[in-house]
Amino acid sequence: MILQAMDLKKYYGEGEAQVKALDGVSLSVYRGEFVSIVGTSGSGKSTLLHMLGGLDNPTSGRIIIDDKDISELKGDALCIFRRRKIGFVFQSFNLVPSLKVYDNIILPLELDGCKVDKDYIGSVVASLGIAGKLDTYPGKLSGGQQQRVAIARALATKPAILLADEPTGNLDSKTSQDVLGLLKTTGQKFKQTIVMITHDEEIAQMADRIVRIEDGRIV
Amino acid sequence: MLNVNNKKAIRKISLSGITTNIKKYVILIFAVALTSLLFTALFTIGGSTVKEMQLSTMRQVGGSSHAGLKYLTQKEYDMVKDDPAIKDISYRITVGDVTNKELNKLRTEVNYSEDENAKGGFCYPEEGSMPKKENEIVTSDLVLQKLGVPVEVGSKVKLSINIGGQEITDDFIVSGYYTGDVINASQMLLVSKEFQEKYAPIKTTILPETAYNDYVGWIMADFNFGNSFGLEKKIDGLIKRTGIREDVDYGINWAYVGGSFDAETMVLVGIMLFTIFLAGYLIIYNIFYINVISDIREYGLLKTIGTTTKQLKKVVKKRARIVSVIGIPLGILPGIFVGMCLLPMISNQMNSANVGKGQVHVNILTILVSAAFTYATVIFSANRPCKKAGSVSPIEALRTRENEDAGRKSKKGRVVVLSLSLALVILNSVFSMAKGFSMDKYIEQMIVSDYSVQNATLDNPGIASTDKIxxxxxxxxxxxxxxxxxxxxxxxxxxxxxxxxxxDESWKKIQERILSNERFLSEINEMYTGVNGIPTADEYLDMRNSExxxxxxxxxxxxxxxxxxxxxxxxxxxxxxxxxxxxxxxxxxxxxxxxxxxxxxxxxxxxxxxxxxxxxxxxxxxxxxxxxxxxxxxxxxxxxxxxxxxxxxxxxxxxxxxxxxxxxxxxxxxxxxxxxxxxxxxxxxxxxxxxxxxxxxxxxxxxxxxxxxxxxxxxDMKYNSKNTVLEEYKSFSDMLKVVGFTLSFILGIIGLLNFANTMISSIIVRARELAVLEAVGMTGKQQKIKLMKEGLRYFVWTSLFSIVVSILLNITAIKAFMNGMAMFSWQFTITPVLICLPIIGVLVALIPLLVYARMCRVSVVDRLRVE
Amino acid sequence: MFGNKTIERIEKMLDSAMDGTFSENDYDESKLSRLESKWKRYLHSSQLAKNQLDETKSNLETLIADISHQTKTPMANLKLYSELLGERMNNMPDVTDEDRKLLSQINAQMEKMDFLIMSLTKMSRLESNIIEVKPVNADVYSFVREITDSMQGSANKNGITLLFDDKDSDMSDNANKALFDTKWTREALSNIIDNAIKYSPEKSTITVSIIPYEMYVAISVRDEGMGIEEGEVARIFDRFYRSDENSDAEGVGLGLYLAREILKRENGYIKVKSQKNKGSEFILYLWRG
Known part of the structure; x- marks a missing residue:
């Protein structure tokens, strides 16, 4: 088991106005699995993903990633954990516009002062079909290409888990298919565990396992 | 701990953020260059003035060497000349004084001097050469003029020279001459080695054992150390180390002993430094902060992929450094130029000897110090933006941040209001001083008749009062x-x-009226502290009473x-x-x-x-x-x-x-x-x-x-006329105006830049919001009015703030200052603020419109799409 | 604290361990050397465990191969005898319809067994990488054309129209080029078309078409069959999966599993879209490379 969430709760506000974004979610993800979490907007799926990625703290509950309880980590330690163990792919790509594609991809490695494993990066880039774009800036790329760069960046550190937040939300259906396919196949190829959230049933079908979330609970 | 090396990543992020957003950073670089310009101008003026003062002190003292040992024998000279602390050493040998009647008022020493010593003593011949034959001499044009001899090489001159009581009168030939300096304590007349050896051979017995009143044949050594700091200590060390007699006479060149500035000047310089620092801080901080805010998504994004708070701070700091490296050199040359233009005006007002006024001295130190001050300003200004970038929450950065921005507005607004007001307040202060500078009062002080004739030394503050004629x-x-x-x-x-x-009777009155007056007693107590060889107040009073x-x-x-x-x-x-x-x-x-x-x-x-x-x-x-x-x-x-x-x-x-x-x-x-x-x-x-x-x-x-x-x-005589005083007055008030208005202008520009920048970023940040408004039917005109209103809010605050502060300052500090100075008569003024405010008002309304027009080049649909 | 060099050495040790080239450097009194020895021992023991695992796997592999091989002759013999029995039954006057039915049952089950053994063999070979999938750059259009042509007969036999819809196909140079192993991909595509034929009602149409993507060339196989229950979609690719509803149809539940495995090995994937009682669409995404 690579990821285990136990009885996660996230409440906003108090009393009458209290919103239960997550209300006791437990989830296990196994190594190499591709899990999709499906839910409508407001179902708490984004909150769940943010918690799993250590971007946000739960009101209660525990998250264990790669045998480490991340609720114990704070501030920069959490940041460094994220850098080494978690790869993110966001709906809005979130590439650094001022860095070239290649620099974007290896940025998490450089932040960690690692030597870049050129062969590995080379093969990731080749599988994602962006080998020819490494020397350009993200702004010059199509949405699909940008998202592929984001996937490459997420894979660069060989993270324990790759978290994708509506990765095709900003893409047309045809490009979405490409990106999802690549997410799936590169995940298979590099034996990567993937957790993806989406509101789209069809996209969720790409995964090995589908988890449904409604009103902050898994159904 | 051994840390992973991520400098490369930090550098890359910092640098590429600037190169791809060059437009955003150009304005910042410009601000840094402006700050650097101001600092460089100030230090060019300050440095040149100090240097001029130093030079003029040197000329008064008659030498540029750090220090000198006096009345040495050859043996003693040999003891010190090879000391490692001494960088270069040269000597002259005392011979006597010229006793020609024409030179009664122009003391003229006779010496043999080594070439180097003559150069250091400002008496190396500019025309002709050093004396070689027994009857050859070198002296100043002033001496030659006094003696009534043509100022040219080869002139014959009859001199009487007093050599240790013995008077020699002979004909000499001028082998060379130099331009003399009236302010110099004594003129030099250099003779040849031959002459010196014949009439004033070098002493062989040390000074304390030599017969009194014999100042002939001594070696006067002048030398430089590696640097001019702590000369007293250095010379003490030299005397101890070389084993030369402890009571040897030595002199330290005053020019190198600091303190050539009075407290008032120091305060003025301090205020200027602080003002420039503040101005630089206000603009750099604001632009930097806005840059960080508009890049906040990028910082948040960097954080989600694992950039730590520390690393983000480093990125911003690094950007500050890069901006400094580009901006500072850009400001230095124009700064020197501005300094050069202002210097003559300012140095004319300084209470210094009138030698080489307005001469610009730029050295590497000026540039380094200016750069250092600018750099310090930039780094200081980058401090809060650094913290801001570091404290970004990754979640917030992922969301749209319209609500977050609302809180910032007041803070940014404060900076804008503050910088605009600062310019106006300074302008108003300068104006009221320039206006209150009363010509009649000033002239009444300076001159009571059409003309005043006196010796040139009399009203020259650069000359010690004991040397005045x-x-x-x-x-x-x-x-x-x-x-x-x-x-x-x-x-x-x-x-x-x-x-x-x-x-006794009169003295009793003095004791009663003056010496026991509390005001004087407190002054005396302050001055006579009993430390450093100064007598105590009681000792002083006792002394007075006995004398x-x-x-x-x-x-x-x-x-x-x-x-x-x-x-x-x-x-x-x-x-x-x-x-x-x-x-x-x-x-x-x-x-x-x-x-x-x-x-x-x-x-x-x-x-x-x-x-x-x-x-x-x-x-x-x-x-x-x-x-x-x-x-x-x-x-x-x-x-x-x-x-x-x-x-x-x-x-x-x-x-x-x-x-x-x-x-x-x-x-x-x-x-x-x-x-x-x-x-x-x-x-x-x-x-x-x-x-x-x-x-x-x-x-x-x-x-x-x-x-x-x-x-x-x-x-030797000099006259003041009402006209010269008028000119002096004019140049003083001109200086006041030029310096003050330049400062106000620059501060005004800084304020407007701040405003423009704030408006631009606020509009950019809300581009989507505006697009939404447009989409639901707000017309361009309505939007423009909305933006203008926002600009006008700054304007209203600025108006209130600057008027209130100007009035307060005017009736307190400026009033006190002007009433304290005889040449000013204080009058209440607020006109400059009232005149400038409408201009600022127009600009403040105009800038948002321009920015808006620029934004409109992008279609609504595109703007809506931007998250 | 560690010196920088030591850290670098340790990093290098780990790196070489990860790609399996670790060897001890020097033997000396240093702690580093001791660490190296321990590290080696650890690697050795974990290597041992891995080897054991591999061995078990290969034993299993051999076993399956043996089973499949060894069952071939008996199977062939069984078939022969059953045919002989059938012929003899034709000549027997007192054979009842009941008897004939039993014989045909035997034949059917034998067919099924044969297919099962064949599929298991393929699967085990595929899984243990005995047979490598070797993707080459090939033209998907002609590939699909050939397969649909060859399967016309089988479709017609079941009263089903198999249509290769190339109206919208992009025939430009590289539009239909992808990296795939023709032999194995044929297996996958045939399996899927076969399934479609099997589960489609008579007089319905199966439409095959090609959809080019930037990264993939997709082959879509759309039928007008009964479709798949939403909850089942993820499970149809499981080994031996068979829907409860069509348990009576022939098949052993390995075809889709095989197809998915084959495409995975070509860096492609399969996706299903289905609506109950309206039909299903299987899309095979072949990676362009």
Whole structure:
């Protein structure tokens, strides 16, 4: 088991106005699995993903990633954990516009002062079909290409888990298919565990396992 | 701990963020360059002024070497000359003095000098060469002029030289000459080695064992150390190390001993530094902060992929450094240029010797210090933006951040309001000072007649008061002046400036009125602290009481001057004085203690009291021997044996600044006698000053004559005219205006830049919001009005703030400052703020429109799409 | 604290361990050397465990191969005997319809067994990488054309129209080029078309078409069959999965599993879209490379 969430709760506000974004979610993800979490907007799926990625703290509950309880980590330690163990792919790509594609991809490695494993990066880039774009800036790329760069960046550190937040939300259906396919196949190829959230049933079908979330609970 | 090395990543992010967003950073670089410009200009002016002062001190002292050892034998010289601490050393050998009558007032030393020593002593021949043959000499053009010899190589000159009491008179040939300096204590006449060896061989016995009064044949060594810090210590070390006798005479060049700036200047420089720092801070901080805010998504994104708070701070700091590296050099050259333009105006106002004023000295230090100050400003300004970037929450950065931005508005707004107001407040202050600078008051202070003629040294603040010539108006001049048809009225001022010995009765009054006055006691307590060899206040008072002396001058004045005195107190209470009564020879006028302070006047003597005035007739003078700072011996006249005469105090008066000797002793108890009585009492003497009033329509001719007279007939004399004072006034108020308005202008630009930047970023940040508004039907016109209103909010705050602060400052600090200075008369002013505000108002309304127009080039749909 | 060099050495040790080239450097008194020895021992033991695992796997592999091989002759013999029995039954006067039915049952089950053994063999070979999938750059259009042509017969037999819809196909040069192993991909595509034929009602149409993507060339197989229950979609690719509803149809539940495995090995994937009672669409995404 690579990821285990136990009885996660996230409440906003108090009393009458209290919103239960997550209300006791437990989830296990196994190594190499591709899990999709499906839910409508407001179902708490984004909150769940943010918690799993250590971007946000739960009101209660525990998250264990790669045998480490991340609720114990704070501030920069959490940041460094994220850098080494978690790869993110966001709906809005979130590439650094001022860095070239290649620099974007290896940025998490450089932040960690690692030597870049050129062969590995080379093969990731080749599988994602962006080998020819490494020397350009993200702004010059199509949405699909940008998202592929984001996937490459997420894979660069060989993270324990790759978290994708509506990765095709900003893409047309045809490009979405490409990106999802690549997410799936590169995940298979590099034996990567993937957790993806989406509101789209069809996209969720790409995964090995589908988890449904409604009103902050898994159904 | 061994940390992973991520410098490369930080550098890459920092650099690429700038290169791809160059537009955003250009404005920041511009701001840094502006700050660098201001600092460089200030340091160019400051540095050049210090350097000029140093140079002029050097010229006064007569050398540029760090220090010197005096009265050495060859053996002693050899002991020190190879010391490793000494960078270079050279010497001259004392021979004697020139005793030609023409040089009575131009002390001229005779020396043999090594080439290097002559260069360091500013007496290396500019024309011709150093003396080689026995009858060859080098001296200054001033000496040659005095001697009436043509200033050229090969001139023959007959000289009498006193060599240790023995006088030699011979013909010499000028082998070279240099340009002499009036402010130099003594002129040099260099002789050949041959001459020196013949008449003044180097001493073989050390000074303490040599017969007294023999200053011939000594080696005077001048040398430089590696640097000029802590010269006293260095020279002590040198003496100990080399084993030369402990009581050797040494001198340290004053030019290298700091403290050439007075407290007032330091405060001024401090204020300028702070203002520039503040201005730089305001703009750099604001732009930087806005840059960080508009890049906040990027920072948040970096954080989600694992960039730590520390690393983000490093990124921002690194960007600050990159911006500095580009911006600072850009500002340095223009800064030097601005400094060069302002320097002449400013240095004319400085109380320094008038040598090489306005000369620009730029060295690497100026540039480094300016760069360092700018850099410090940038780094300081980047501090909060750094924290901001570091504290970004990754979640928030992922969301749209419209609500988050609302909180920032007030803070950004404060910076804008503050920087705009600062410019206005400074402008207003400068304006009220320039306006309040009263010409009449100033001129009244500076001159009481059309013309004032005196020796050139008299009113030159760069010359020590003991070196000033107090009887510089020659009889020749006075007789020629009488011939001038343009002259309407002439008045002379005579002076002896030393001390007054009191009889017991008078001294008792002084003790009562002055020495036991609380104000003076507190002043004395402050000054006589009993440390560093200074006596304690009690010791000082004891000394005074035993000596019964107060420093002060005896003036002699003509009727014209008499009429210009300010009456403080008379026996009958009237403020009119009668010349004939005064001129009878039985009366004296006395002054107030500390009468140069405006607000207090405590008379030494009351009208009607009788005092003794001592004669200064040369017949009765005896001399005491004293030793100067560098061990040289000089004589102090002692008038204790002079006869005294009794006078009745007619009135207590104040002598206008323009008439008096502009140097003050501790008490400055002055007695004033009528001209004839003065000469009667003291014997013949030339006036210190002669004041001339000229017939109204004949000023041009007179000016022509007097200008010619003081430049070619007697260059030792100098005249001030109302016109020169007018010019001085003009240049002073010009400086005030130029410096003040330049500063206000730059600050104004900074304020507007801040405003523009704030508006731009606020519009960019809300581009989507505006697009949404447009989509739901808000017209362009409505949007523009919305933006203009926002700009006007800044304007309203700025108006309120600047008006209130300007008024407060005007009626407090500026009023106090101007009332404290004689040449100002304070008036309430707020006009500049009121005039500038509408202009700013227009700009403030216009800038948002321009920015909006720019934004509109992108279609609504595209703007809507941007998250 | 560690010196920088030591850290670098340790990093290098780990790196070489990860790609399996670790060997001890020097033997000396240093702690580093001791660490190296321990590290080696650890690697050795974990290597041992891995080897054991591999061995078990290969034993299993051999076993399956043996089973499949060894069952071939008996199977063939069984078939032969059953045919012989059938012929003899034709000549027997007292054979009842009941008897014939039993014989045909035997034949059917034998067919099924044969297919099962064949599929298992393929699967085991595929899984243990005995047979490598070797993707080459090939033209998907001609590939699909050939397969649909060859399967016309089988479709017609079931009263089903098999249509290769190339109206919208992009025939430009590289539009239909992808990286795939023709032999194995044929297996996958045939399996899927076969399934479609099997589960489609008579007179319905199966439409095959090609959809080019930037990264993939997709082959879509759309039928008008009964479709798949939403909850089942993820499970149809499981080994031996068979829907409860069509348990009576022939098949062993390995075809889709095989197809998915084959495409995975070509860096492609399969996706299903289905609506109950309206039909299903299987899309095979072949990676362009």
């Amino acid at each position: 107090l009887d510089g108006v020659t009889t020749d001049f006075i007789s020629e002046l009488k011939e001038r048809p343009e002259v309407q009225d002439v008045g002379n001022v005579y002076i002896f400036d030393d001390y007054h010995l009191m009889d 019964k002396e107060l420093d002060g001058a005896t003036y002699g004045i003509s009727k014209m001057i008499f009429d210009k005195l300010e009456v403080v107190k008379t026996a009958d209470g009237s403020d009119k004085l009668d010349w004939d009564k005064f001129n009878s020879g039985n009366y004296v006028l006395t002054t107030c203690c500390k009468d140069y302070d405006d607000d207090i006047c405590i008379p030494y003597f009351e009208p009607g009291e009788v005092i003794q005035v001592g004669s200064r007739d040369e017949k009765y003078v005896t001399y005491d021997t004293a030793y100067g700072m560098s061990g040289e011996e000089f004589e102090i006249p002692n008038y204790d044996n002079e006869p005294t005469k009794e006078y009745e105090v007619y009135a207590v008066v104040k002598i206008p600044y323009a008439i008096r000797f502009q140097s003050f002793g501790e008490f400055q108890c002055d007695y004033i006698l009528p001209e004839d009585e003065f000469l009667n009492l003291n014997g013949d003497r030339n006036p210190m000053r002669t004041l001339v009033d000229v017939k109204d329509d004949q000023e041009v001719e007179f000016e022509k004559w007097i200008d010619n007279y003081t430049s070619s007939i007697n260059p």
